Amino acid sequence: MAAGYKAVEPLEYYRKFLKQNCRPDGRDLSEFRTTTINVGSITTADGSALVKLGNCTVICGIKAEFANPPSDAPNKGYIVPNVDLTPLCSSRFRPGPPGEEAQVASQFVADVIENSQIIQREDLCIASGKLVWVLYCDLVCLDYDGNLLDACICALVAALRNVQLPSVKISEETGLAQVQLASKSPLNILKQPVSTSFAVFEDTYIIVDPTEEEESLATGLLTVVTEEDGKLCTIRKPGGSSLSAEKLQECISRAFSRHKEVQALLNEVLLSVKTQ
Template sequence: MAAAGGFRTVEPLEYYRRFLKENCRPDGRELGEFRTTTVNIGSITTADGSALVKLGNTTVICGIKAEFAAPPVDSSNKGYIVPNVDLPPLCSPRFRPGPPGEEAQAASQFIADVIENSQLVMKEDLCIVDGKLAWVLYCDIICLDYDGNLLDACMCAFVAALRNVQLPAVTINEETGLAEVNLEEKTPLTMRKQPVATSFVLFDSLVIVDPTTEEEDLATGVLTIVTDEEGNLCSVYKPGGSTVTGAKLQDCISRARTRHAEVKKLMDKVIKSIKPS
């Protein structure tokens, strides 16, 4: 055991390749096998919507707060969705205190791009009074334990938290012109799509799903595919690294569609279980 541990430390890539030759990974998974995924919804009682997602050891929590804002000047009938991914030092030794690092910024932009491309929530649905008042949803996504595949976990927690959002009824007092909120009358946020992210890493000629931190560090490339429930592509994200052939890309898209069905089924089951009878 000690010798194996030493070899893994000195030659991590060669150690890993010995497992790949047997079509398995050091953690016992097959190359196309995902880690156990769990979803807990509504865990933050002070938020308007929240979700906690565990993907293996990777743990991410998302809390959403709804506030009032004036609509954009160029889009008087729209509201806002503002995602922010935080990678604090408590989740991994690789992160330091201070302003968001490159990986956190890239993850926030990834979520923002999916919002635009997937139309999971139409910003017109967040408008309260055209030209006067709209909802802004501040979506804070915090990683509590970092062990690879951050984007899949963040996307899952984000969508689950959105499905948990309840917005109160709002009217405008004609005499004062001020907004009046009825907390007794709340309605779920209207969601048009439910995108799911599926990430892969490239090892030589192999494509491996749901990578751990170690696998991401050793891989020659990373690929994340986002699909919706109709099988449409919402995003294909590949930040550099080795190229992917057309055939491998199609295989990854097929796997992503299968993964979408699994995640949506899990999320539907959790949400159904917390609804009052």
């Protein structure tokens, strides 16, 4: 009976739960799904991480390559993110060029990298005007179940903290790069942004970490990206129902609390990897 009612009136079905300050999966409105982080799972990458938010699963692999610096910034390297949503992660995606959602997610990640200054691009310079590092950050969704942006940012930060780059010198005689694989060092991570997403139901109910089904029923979506120094990095609200100043502040406060939770989890995971 409940399954039939949900199929016919899915929004009304959800409202009955929201009125009780809970959701059909048993979570309360401000509760995240179980979050797990694994780092270093791709041995062929220079840094990698796999993040799961409930069923939503994203893996990030980072590959470092040599490149010529931009002409207007001879001492800066590049960070190039790309989000891939394949048919394997959900039947809603099709083979071929990146769809709109993948492009929007890639641009979102790029904006967070730029706004938060996760790392200084100057730190990717090998020889000013001659050679820099370019970090290709490939984020692949393995299982799509809502809240893609939070999973992507978490996987990106975890993978960047896992990166080990070899020492490189330019030979004075040949002018070629000499790579010393035996001498590797981590990136200098300056900021660790955390993304916290919300689904809005007619400005009455706001839930965190929405599933794919909840996103499809919501009348608005909101993503707040915070930094560890108590600053806001990005607020993204792609249309939908309006949000009062009071409700927005509640979301921002929850985002800062979430930042502490994710950072503590990430630090714990990275510490356990070092001690292995």
